Amino acid sequence: MTDLIAGQTVEILLTREKIEARVCELAAEIARDYRGRAPHLVGVLKGAWVFMADLIRQLDFDLTVDFLGISSYGVGAQSSGKIKITKDLDVSIEGRDILIVEDILDTGRTFKFLQDMLSVQQPRSLRLVTLLDKTSRRVVPVHADYVGFEISDVFVVGYGLDFNQRYRQLPDLRVLRSQPSV
Ligand code: PRP
Numbered sequence: 001m002t003d004l005i006a007g008q009t010v011e012i013l014l015t016r017e018k019i020e021a022r023v024c025e026l027a028a029e030i031a032r033d034y035r036g037r038a039p040h041l042v043g044v045l046k047g048a049w050v051f052m053a054d055l056i057r058q059l060d061f062d063l064t065v066d067f068l069g070i071s072s073y074g075v076g077a078q079s080s081g082k083i084k085i086t087k088d089l090d091v092s093i094e095g096r097d098i099l100i101v102e103d104i105l106d107t108g109r110t111f112k113f114l115q116d117m118l119s120v121q122q123p124r125s126l127r128l129v130t131l132l133d134k135t136s137r138r139v140v141p142v143h144a145d146y147v148g149f150e151i152s153d154v155f156v157v158g159y160g161l162d163f164n165q166r167y168r169q170l171p172d173l174r175v176l177r178s179q180p181s182v
Pocket of ligand 1: 044045046048071102103104105106108109111162
């Protein structure tokens with residue numbers, strides 16, 4: 001892993017052990033609320049898939065999964081504010097208990113967009129679990145129902161999160177301070 005991050009300032013923000021422990025706690029909360037309801041978990045690509053893979057393996061009750069492809073950041077570290085769907089849902093969510101799975105809640109624009117888009121399909125319920133929550137960056141007044149960690153306004157990579165599609169495979173969450181040229 002050191003080759004990947006050579007020359008960058010990438011201090012560890014959250015170790016894999018700390019993430020693993022928190023994912024187990026989140027799973028326990030979700031199990032308490034959803035056991036017996038066969039929820040439909042919708043992971044938001046691409047950032048959420050590592051978190052989603054770990055989370056669902058801690059959930060020992062009936063559920064189904066799907067993915068939505070959303071892109072809200074342009075090239076670089078700043079949000080463009082533009083949202084594009086790159087993969088739609090495979091099945092109807094009407095009458096289902098939907099739990100959106102996100103890696104990070106930042107400005108809130110993406111979740112607001114998803115709330116508006118998915119509520120038209122009349123799910124029974126619609127909630128959000130996010131591994132990371134940057135509340136200080138919020139532009140749209142939305143909140144997550146389950147939050148792994150609230151973090152300050154730093155640019156994080158690893159555990160599914162990227163900078164220009166790189167670093168997603170790092171097992172720990174790291175702060176990228178000096179951004180590489182693209
Ligand atoms: C990230 C994250 C959320 C969104 C949150 O996705 O996965 O979907 O940004 O930001 P917001 O609250 O400001 O809308 P990103 O666009 O980086 O794409 P990726 O998941 O493919 O890395």
